[in-house]
Amino acid sequence: MKFKKYMGPSLPEVMKKVRAELGQNAVIINSKTVYKGGVMGLFKKKYIEVVAAIDPSAVEPVKLPSQHPEKLAADMAAVTTRSKMKEYNPDLGLLLKEVQQLKQGLYRTQAEFIVPEALKPMLNLLAEQGVAPFLLNQWAPILTELYYKEQKPENTDKLKSLLAQTIFEGKDPLLDGSELLEKKFVALVGPTGVGKTTTLAKLAAKSILKDRKKVAFITTDTYRIAAIEQLKTYANIVGAPVEVCYNLEDFSRAKARFSNYDTIFIDTAGRNFRNGQYVEDLKEVIDFKEDVQTFLTIALTAKEYDIKQIIEQFSQLHIDRFIFTKLDETSQIGMILNLIWDTGIGVGFLTTGQNVPDDLKVADKEWLLSHLLGDM
Ligand SMILES: Nc1nc2c(ncn2[C@@H]2O[C@H](COP(=O)(O)OP(=O)(O)OP(=O)(O)O)[C@@H](O)[C@H]2O)c(=O)[nH]1
Ligand SMILES: [Mg+2]
Known part of the structure; x- marks a missing residue:
């Protein structure tokens, strides 16, 4: 198989080059739009880049003997408008075929x-x-x-x-979580029961034990009675103070109290975030204008379609990274790649079980690939 890249201002023009060099048997492997040239990132020109291939061993189509002119005219009159388009514009025909394949x-x-x-x-x-x-x-x-x-x-x-x-x-930074948790505030948001509080405790323990940071907690989860107790239990174990915040004034007070702490971990209530109002509510308690690193926590056991709706709702906040939880409860983790590629948001951490603090993994691409390919 012989591969070659072609570029031009439009697909028909690039296709002309492809056909001229590789002939009618050329296969289009990939096509994309690229921007080149310009000054200081401005006035870039748009080009179409096509990767075409030809198998040198492919059999050339048999040439038919030329037909009688009258017969040819009758045949041409019989073709439908659509196939006429294909006949007079072969590039369009190819394009249609590609779109059909993609649709499948x-x-x-x-x-x-x-x-x-x-x-x-x-x-x-x-x-x-x-x-x-x-x-x-x-x-x-x-x-x-x-x-x-x-x-x-x-x-x-x-x-x-x-x-x-x-x-x-080109995706390395999106798959590397090693440089995170550097901001003063770290907030975990996401749907109910995905593991926000547990993961927050794991992250805090990592900050204290590995990174030797001075850590405090804020919880805005005043929705569930047991939620504050759950966080306080973890906070007691790691010896960190907790503030409960019901509104932005409480948040300012907590910020002042924890001014000499390195990292303040913020727990939030799990809500049905398919309802955009709940995302709005978060802004009533957490001051996202502060130096906050926000993680959208997603359980890999959830349906991708629902998660996409949740991500859509959270687009009104700034989501820095994903945290994917419950890897241990599923054998399908391809969704991680789908979401990263779909949204351009990277992954920070992954969790692999209920044990605090052990079942936490800083995202890295080799680990991810080995999980995707298993024992291969
Ligand atoms: N199997 C598994 N369970 C997990 C993981 N992370 C958390 N859990 C469990 O999931 C359950 C819910 O965890 P929480 O941390 O309370 O979840 P949450 O998102 O804070 O829940 P709400 O505050 O109610 O929205 C608990 O039983 C955790 O032990 C994980 O990585 N794997
Ligand atoms: Mg919780």
């Missing part, structure tokens, strides 16, 4: 004949993990290109490293 949502439709056998087990594993077809469609051709460039390696570790290269290209 299966990377296999496009990739089955492109993706080499050696790569299929890894991509299938990702599909089984629930990684979205739009991502697999995006990665399969890039991975295939790398595989051929590297002379078709067979070694599993090498194949995994090609996959890592493909997936993580």
Whole structure:
């Protein structure tokens, strides 16, 4: 398989180049819009970039003998408007085909004949993990290109490293949680029962034990009677003070009391955040204009569709990172990648059980990949 990148101001113009160089058997593997040139980031020009491929061993189509002119005219008159469009604008026909394939949502439709056998087990594993077809469609051709460039390696570790290269290209900072918890306030928000309070206790313990920080707690969860007690129990264990806040005045008072603490961990009530009003309510108690790092806490046992609605509601606050909880309760974690790629929000921490403080993991891409691929 021979790959080549083409660029031009529009898809039809790029396709002309592709056809001229690679012929009618060329396969479009990937196309995207790129911006280039400009001055100091301004006035960049838009280009279309297409990766096309041709299999040199592919059989050239048999050329039909030229038809009698009258017969040709009759045939042409018989074609439908739609196929006429295709005939007179072959690029549009190709585009239609690509859109249909994307709509089918299966990377296999496009990739089955492109993706080499050696790569299929890894991509299938990702599909089984629930990684979205739009991502697999995006990665399969890039991975295939790398595989051929590297002379078709067979070694599993090498194949995994090609996959890592493909997936993580340009995404490293979003998958690295090592530099977090640097702000004065750290707030955990999210739906009911996802593990906010437990995770907050784990994070506080990590700050105290590993990072030697002076830590305090604020809870705004005055909704559930037992919630304050739950936080106080953890706070007593780590020897940190707690303030309960019902409104912004309480928040200012707590801020003044904890002025000489390094990190103040804020617990919030779990609510049905599909209701946007509850997100608004958070702003009535927490002063998000302060130096707050906000984590949206999501249990991996929840449905992706519902989570997307919750994320949408939280877009009225600034969400710095996700925390994904309950990894131990599911064997499908592909949603992590879907949400990160979908929203551009990175992951800070993952939790793997109920034990405080042990079942906490700082996000890192190697760990994530090894979890996605299991024992492969
Ligand atoms: N299996 C598993 N359970 C967890 C994990 N994290 C938290 N839990 C459990 O989930 C339950 C709810 O945890 P909480 O920390 O109270 O959750 P919350 O989000 O604060 O709940 P609300 O304040 O009621 O919204 C508890 O039983 C925790 O032990 C995890 O990573 N894995
Ligand atoms: Mg709680």
